Amino acid sequence: MTGAYGIFAFMASHTDFEDHRRHLWAVAYRITGSVADADDAVQEAWLRWHRLPDSVAEDPRRYLTTVVSRICYDQLGSARARRETYVGQWLPEPLVTGAGGSGRRPDGSDVEEQVALDESVGMALLVVLERLTPAERTAFVLHDLFSVSFPEIADVIERTPESVRQLASRARKRVRAEAPRRSVDREEHRRAVEAFLAASTGGELADLMEVLDPDVVWRADGGGKINAARRAVVGHDKAARYGLGLWRKYGQFGQDDPLAMRVVRCDVNGAPGLVFFQHGQPLAVLAFSVHDGRITEIDAVVNPDKLRHVPALPDPGETVV
Known part of the structure; x- marks a missing residue:
């Protein structure tokens, strides 16, 4: 792409991605439990998106969700190995808003604009998710928290849809059993x-x-x-x-x-x-x-x-x- 057409095409592509950035970061953080890893996953998804030929992705949200989920799923494997040698207890990186009257991170981004701060991002749930296998965690997060279909998740973790269904079910039972009693008030x-x-x-x-x-x-x-x-x-x-x-x-x-x-x-x-x-x-x-x-x-x-x-x-x- 060159000239004015190339510029306008890039701007349209950039706008498409930015429309979904908050959703992608929310997915990435819940799968990884890491702010840094979520940032890296979204950045890598952005790079891959801009390398795509025109009109390859007819449904940008679905395509980008698959891309960022695959990146995070791959990250979980190496992260799991690192955590086996981690000193002491491992906890997710916290999302802080309102400290000092600000919800902004050091890079200037707004946490509340990046991720919907609902019960599914609570620290207690993220701690339980750490006990799941990478496949169980990815299947549970995508299906139960973001309503992604089993066939789509199967493409992410390279399993059959029925296998994904079983993974999500197993993860769901464990989350229900191990999540702490908590107030929603x-x-x-x-x-x-x-x-x-x-x-x-x-x-x-x-x-x-x-x-x-x-x-x-x-x-x-x-x-x-x-x-x-x-x-x-x-x-x-x-x-x-x-x-x-x-x-x-x-x-x-x-x-x-x-x-x-x-x-x-x-x-x-x-x-x-x-x-x-x-x-x-x-x-x-x-x-x-x-x-x-x-x-x-x-x-x-x-x-x-x-x-x-x-x-x-x-x-x-x-x-x-």
Whole structure:
């Protein structure tokens, strides 16, 4: 393509892709659980799209969904190998909105414009999806979350449609069995997080235990770069002691230097959560699952590699707690 026709054709092609970018990123993030991998998958899909001859893809959304899904499916194989040697517990990269009053990432993109922040992107579900095989996860995400047909998914993972149906069914049963009890009421969730924050700052063990479900699970992902529990802390007594120990350790930062430590209320993967900042830079992101007014799961991401996309606090001197 040359001249004016080539320019207009490129612009039309670019517009077609941008119309579907949010959908593609949503698919990629749910399949991979990684912001960086989702970014890479969408970028690779963009490059492949622009290398296509004119009019090859009659249905751009369907074609691009297949392309980005194949890329993510391939990524899962290598990611699975990396996670087998990962130090400590592996958690998905969190999606943070509202930290410091901003939902924007360091590259200027808007998280809420990239991905629909509904229950299917919750941290608890993503943790369960990590326990599935790459084929099960891809089949479940595409069919159950995005209504992609079994024959289309079969093209992505190179299985028969009947095999894909069985994979999705097996994954669905496991998700239902292992997903934590959780509240779908946002206000109830917010109140539980506020109670957690108040009890933590108050320093009373009994108060914090009261906020936590007796069988609460606290996971922490430091990736071997930040000191964090290598295994899940289970039970409200152990979890409360663990949490207060962390608060006593890191909360000291703010005593002599008022700019050193800040805690910001925000949304983490679409639900109320907390971000801890040290000198304006993200130190930890906490996601919560809540049921009947008590916290059933806490997922704390402290690996700095997984916080690169979290925006810095615009005003480190602002009082937020």
